[in-house]
Amino acid sequence: MTVTTSISTLRHAHTQYNAERRYAGSIDIPLSESGVNDARQAAAKLADVKFDMVITSKLKRAIQTAQLLIGNSTPIIQNELCNERNFGIMEGLTWEDVQTLQPPVLMINVGNDLHTVNPKGGEPFEDVWERAKRFRQLIFQAYAGANILVVSHGVFLQMFHGLLRGLNCIESLGSYPSNLELAKFQFDGEQLVSEKVTRLLGSEPLKW
Numbered sequence: 001m002t003v004t005t006s007i008s009t010l011r012h013a014h015t016q017y018n019a020e021r022r023y024a025g026s027i028d029i030p031l032s033e034s035g036v037n038d039a040r041q042a043a044a045k046l047a048d049v050k051f052d053m054v055i056t057s058k059l060k061r062a063i064q065t066a067q068l069l070i071g072n073s074t075p076i077i078q079n080e081l082c083n084e085r086n087f088g089i090m091e092g093l094t095w096e097d098v099q100t101l102q103p104p105v106l107m108i109n110v111g112n113d114l115h116t117v118n119p120k121g122g123e124p125f126e127d128v129w130e131r132a133k134r135f136r137q138l139i140f141q142a143y144a145g146a147n148i149l150v151v152s153h154g155v156f157l158q159m160f161h162g163l164l165r166g167l168n169c170i171e172s173l174g175s176y177p178s179n180l181e182l183a184k185f186q187f188d189g190e191q192l193v194s195e196k197v198t199r200l201l202g203s204e205p206l207k208w
Helices: 016-020 033-045 060-070 095-099 125-142 154-165
Strands: 004-011 053-056 076-078 107-110 113-116 147-152 181-188 191-199
Touching: 004 125, 004 154, 033 060, 053 060, 060 076, 060 147, 125 154, 147 154, 154 181, 154 191
Parallel strands: 004 147, 053 076, 053 147
Antiparallel strands: 004 181, 107 113, 181 191
C-alpha cells in the first residue's frame, strides 16, 4: 500500500532586492517592510492549513517568511539544499548591470525568459538541479506520508518543481514562481497525482 505525501512550496516574500531587480542569490538579505506586511497578510489564509513540518533554506528571507506565516505552530527545519542559486559575479547587481559585464554572461531563452548560464564564480544550473534531486530524495526517504511546506527561492524552486513534474533541468526553467506563490504537489508513493498553484496575496480565499 502506497502512502500519500503532500509537498507544498512557497517562494519567500518581497525583499528590497526584488524591488530593485537585483540578484540576491547567496546574499543573506532580510525581507523588506512590504514583504513583512505581505507575509502577515498571507498568514491569515494559511491559518486553517496544518503542516507536519516546514523546511526552509538557511537564508533570512526564507526563514522570516516561514516564521511570519506559521509562527510557533509547526516545527521549522533549515536545510541548505534548498538555498538559492549562487549567482557569482552577478550577486548584488541589477539586470541592467549584468548586461554590461565583460566578457558577457551567456544567456538562454526558455519559457520566453532569459536565463544566465555561466556567471563567473556562479553555480551552474546543473549543480542546483543536483541539490534539488538530493532534496527530493530526502523528503521521500525521511518524510514520506507527511504534509510538508517548503519555503525557498526562485531558481531552486524552478529546479525542484521541474523534478516533481518529471521535467529535465532546462525544461524546468520555463516556469518561475512569484513571491508568495504557493504550489501544492500531491503524491501517491512517488507518483505525482495532482498539482495546484495559487498566490497567497489578494482577496480570494484559499481553496486548498
